[in-house]
Amino acid sequence: MKEQTHHTKKLVGSPAPTTSHISQWHYIDWYKVNRYVKGMQVRIAKATQERDWRRVKNLQRMLTHSFYAKALAVRRVTENKGKRTAGVDKTI
Numbered sequence: 001m002k003e004q005t006h007h008t009k010k011l012v013g014s015p016a017p018t019t020s021h022i023s024q025w026h027y028i029d030w031y032k033v034n035r036y037v038k039g040m041q042v043r044i045a046k047a048t049q050e051r052d053w054r055r056v057k058n059l060q061r062m063l064t065h066s067f068y069a070k071a072l073a074v075r076r077v078t079e080n081k082g083k084r085t086a087g088v089d090k091t092i
Helices: 030-049 053-065 067-078
Strands: none
Touching: 030 053, 030 067, 053 067
């Protein structure tokens, strides 16, 4: 039986991301980020309508692990107008 090999590039250096390969926050192309996330959400919805659950799961994983989705989530939480408005628990 033939042994299966997994071909991935091994990252050299520290596992923590550095600012050398990730652009600074204010220089991120937010139009591109929004377009990517929206496109992935459309692809997930389309796969769901087609009941292709394997593709749904793979697309969801791709979206949740992408830098763009994480950056957009952080932006929505930190840069919204209502961030200083008390919620249902009356705390800020």
